[in-house]
Amino acid sequence: MGSPVDNLVDLLDLEQIEVNIFRGRSPEESLQRVFGGQVAGQALVAASRTVDPDRPVHSLHAYFLRPGTPGVPIVYQVDRIRDGRSFTTRRVLGVQQGKTIFALTADFHLPEETPFEHQTAMPDVPAPEDVPSALDEVGSVLGELPPFISRRQPFDLRYVERLRWTEEELKGVEPRSAVWLRTNGTLPDDPLIHTCAVTYASDMTLLDAVRVPVEPLWGKRHFDMASLDHAMWFHRPFRADEWLLYQQESPVAVGGRGLARGQIFDRQGRLVVSVMQEGLFRRIA
Template identity: 60%
Template sequence: MAAPGAADDGVLRGQAALDGLVALLDLERIEENIFRGVSPDDSPVRVFGGQVAGQALVAAGRTVPPERRVHSLHAYFIRGGDPSVPIVYEVDRIRDGRSFTTRRVVAVQHGKAIFALSASFQVDEPGIGHADPMPEVPAPESLPTQAERITPELRERFGAWADRPRPIDVRYVSEPPWLSRETGPRDAHNQVWMRADGTLDGDHMLHVCVLAYASDMTLLDAVLARHGVYWGTDKVIGASLDHAMWFHRPFRADEWILYDCLSPSASGGRGLATGRFFTRDGQLVATVVQEGLVRLLD
């Protein structure tokens, strides 16, 4: 029998899965500027990069007045995280200015830094405004779910990855890379609709941290799409190296957001990917840039 909240395929989705993600981001405060987070029991060998980014941003945000919203973060993945032990987040209160607040966070395991993040927060201010338009894409409801995309054969191929809880509902606009790889290379764009698969409360930092978590999903797929290969199906290994996000406008992470990703360059065993988040009504709400390790093995 499937677990409560699980779909017919046994994968946990919907509000139950989302509540698990919210709990994951709810760090324990162990000192004034020190927090502790854990990983899910079903984690892979390394901690998911989006988890560390989201938890680090939570730690930073808990030292900042709520009226100051995060507008940017810049981070480096230093070492692979160990999901079997807690992660300690140490926050350095770099500066509290009249308009901006700056925080630096270091995530530590086994006495060593595994991740470092700098984040800047700002009071709301009026100013000039413009934004690129959203690409024309099909509505998310018209697209297959991941459960519909992942056949029994693919579940067997991907193993434990296919059975992990899905707190984020992802609908591919472009053909999923695990399918399109069979027809060879395509253009650099990788487009998905995504949303938190349930309802989140109104805390704006929670929505931002959930989007930071989700931003590490599918981004490097744009790199692999140029070469017709994919994780787990070809001899390719990879890892996130750095990650930067800019938050332009308010949004809700539990409403549909288009993640439009492309890869302008790959060289030296590294691939660069950029992503733009658009709300359903066409508002550009965030921009992401990431470089990842991408090695094709003989």
């Protein structure tokens, strides 16, 4: 067994079994479903393997259709929708045990000179060195780490605001959250690995913004949740092994679904990725 970061890189290294068909490993876990960030990251790798490397991905739109089974490989079928002068489009279906569990459309763009630039400002938050590691904080309070923590071990996650552990502490809390993140080790220089690593990580904490007013983020859960869809826009190059601020908020939660949006900034304050996700929330009986 390698380090968690080595395992992440290995997880994103798909086997090509036919033209436009790839197979991804799914780790054996005690949890009920495959982690959505894993499937999204692997599907993006599959799409990227059919595109010229001089065209980086600029957006992806995905739907989580069925829960995946841990320990069972996932086959990714790539459809080459369009190869234009500036844009390339790919559609990917993730299939497991004969059923489609995931669908992704990704668009790739040949970089161009921009006629103008603007972006929203990065929030003024404490530096990552000034806030504790989430794993250290959770371990010190709970005494043990939840089983899903294995999915987060490749990353150093640091919540900007202190974690809340009781119902009383949740009163008046706004539906937003922010976390610093980077991989727990250096990644290879291949930009695709960094993009797919952040795609993996983008699903780990985004729905926290929906949950934070109603239940502690760690510990016993009152609601079962599942990602329904996921969209990302990649604005600028970045490294996933350097600190990134993931600012998250939820504009609405209604009808059993909560919508969350995120902005990922690098340490220099540049907005590098935008994210949207809707999740299903049901009270645990």
